[in-house]
Amino acid sequence: MPTQIINGAELFWDELGTGEPIILHHGYTGAHDVWLDEIGPRLSDRFRCIVMDCRGAGESEHTADGYNIAQYARDVVSFADFLGLDKVTYVGHSMGGGIGYQLGVEYGDRLNKLVLVAPIPAGGIKGDLSAHEQSRQLRSAADGRAQMIEQRNLLRLRAPEESVVQSVDRALSVSQAHFDDSWQTMIDFDVKDRLDNLTTPTLMVAGAADGLCKANVNDWQKLPNATLHVFSRVGHGIPREVPDAFSDTIADFMEHGVVNAKTQQEKLDSFVA
Numbered sequence: 001m002p003t004q005i006i007n008g009a010e011l012f013w014d015e016l017g018t019g020e021p022i023i024l025h026h027g028y029t030g031a032h033d034v035w036l037d038e039i040g041p042r043l044s045d046r047f048r049c050i051v052m053d054c055r056g057a058g059e060s061e062h063t064a065d066g067y068n069i070a071q072y073a074r075d076v077v078s079f080a081d082f083l084g085l086d087k088v089t090y091v092g093h094s095m096g097g098g099i100g101y102q103l104g105v106e107y108g109d110r111l112n113k114l115v116l117v118a119p120i121p122a123g124g125i126k127g128d129l130s131a132h133e134q135s136r137q138l139r140s141a142a143d144g145r146a147q148m149i150e151q152r153n154l155l156r157l158r159a160p161e162e163s164v165v166q167s168v169d170r171a172l173s174v175s176q177a178h179f180d181d182s183w184q185t186m187i188d189f190d191v192k193d194r195l196d197n198l199t200t201p202t203l204m205v206a207g208a209a210d211g212l213c214k215a216n217v218n219d220w221q222k223l224p225n226a227t228l229h230v231f232s233r234v235g236h237g238i239p240r241e242v243p244d245a246f247s248d249t250i251a252d253f254m255e256h257g258v259v260n261a262k263t264q265q266e267k268l269d270s271f272v273a
Contacts, residue, residue: 001059006078009066012059013052013079017044020112020254021085023076024051027094028182029171031058034163034239042247047254050088052079056178058170067181069095069189073102077110091115091250093239095182101191104198113257114202115250118236121215122222123192125183132183135171139179145172157209157233158241167237195222202226203253205246207234227258 003010014036022043024035032051040049053060054072066075076099080088089112092100097119104114138144148168156164174182191198202223206216208230220228229249234241 003059004079004082006075006082007066007071009055009063009075010061011052011055011075011079013050015048015050016040017047017049019047020089021048021050021083022089022091022250022254023080024049025076025090025092025096025099026053026057027096028186029057029174029179030093030096030167031170033058033166033170034237034243038243039239039247039250042243043251046251050083052076054178056175056182058173062175062178064177065181067178068185069098069102070106072099073106076103077107080110086110087112089113089115089254091117092119093117094236095120095186098186098189101189101195101198104200104202105191105194108198108200111200113254114198114200115205115253116202116216117205117238117246118207118210118212119204119216119219120186120189121192121212122190122195122219123215124189125186129187136179139172145169148172155235157235159237160240163237163240167240192219192222195219196224198223199225201258203249203258204228205238205249206230207236207238207241208232209234210236210238212236225258227253227260 002014003012031053035051043049055063055066087110090100090103097116100114100116101122138148149164152164204216204220204226206213220226231238231242239246
């Protein structure tokens with residue numbers, strides 16, 4: 001199991017394939033699994049797919065502190081330094097998308113492209129927070145694991161059933177500090193007034209059946225150099241639900257970059273001129 005000390009934390013990482021480097025980062029209570037098992041193999045013939053687990057999650061060290069988006073972004077940059085990469089494409093899911101926003105506004109010079117996959121809102125998580133309190137209770141309940149599996153299966157649309165069990169086990173394995181502090185940092189997160197400065201070519205990927213879809217589309221409209229892809233009848237777990245289509249979308253973006261109404265109009269303007 002490859003690990004590396006990054007900013008005082010022993011972090012798991014792995015890679016497959018060769019080509020332009022892409023760092024793929026998981027969400028709040030996730031890990032590298034879907035990237036290494038599903039997405040990486042679909043892209044590794046064209047790209048160097050690099051995965052990492054953030055502190056307190058997956059196979060990485062359960063550190064005493066550092067569970068905030070600013071630190072996670074610093075860890076990504078330091079990890080790229082360890083690999084000798086001046087620039088990378090970063091793909092982040094959910095909380096990992098929040099890390100992507102942070103990278104875009106703070107470390108844009110280190111990014112070739114940015115892919116935000118069902119990211120947390122640029123203004124942080126708002127609204128009813130009861131689901132998180134329920135998750136807290138289930139973490140310590142005798143039948144909590146079984147209840148979590150049953151609950152997630154209710155929302156499962158296309159992902160295989162075994163992936164639900166894997167995701168629950170990963171969620172239960174994160175450190176308590178990660179569970180508490182990472183949730184709080186997603187509430188406190190706010191870069192919505194800095195999106196104009198995020199000029200990295202960006203792909204926003206949303207699931208039409210995800211509760212974050214509206215926020216994702218609203219944030220996409222504020223990004224100055226971004227394109228949008230929305231998957232129909234897909235929820236929050238996009239990479240697991242539609243791995244083939246998602247991988248094709250990533251590859252298409254890597255080849256063609258940002259395509260939107262503005263870039264199309266620029267083509268027309270150039271033709272007329």
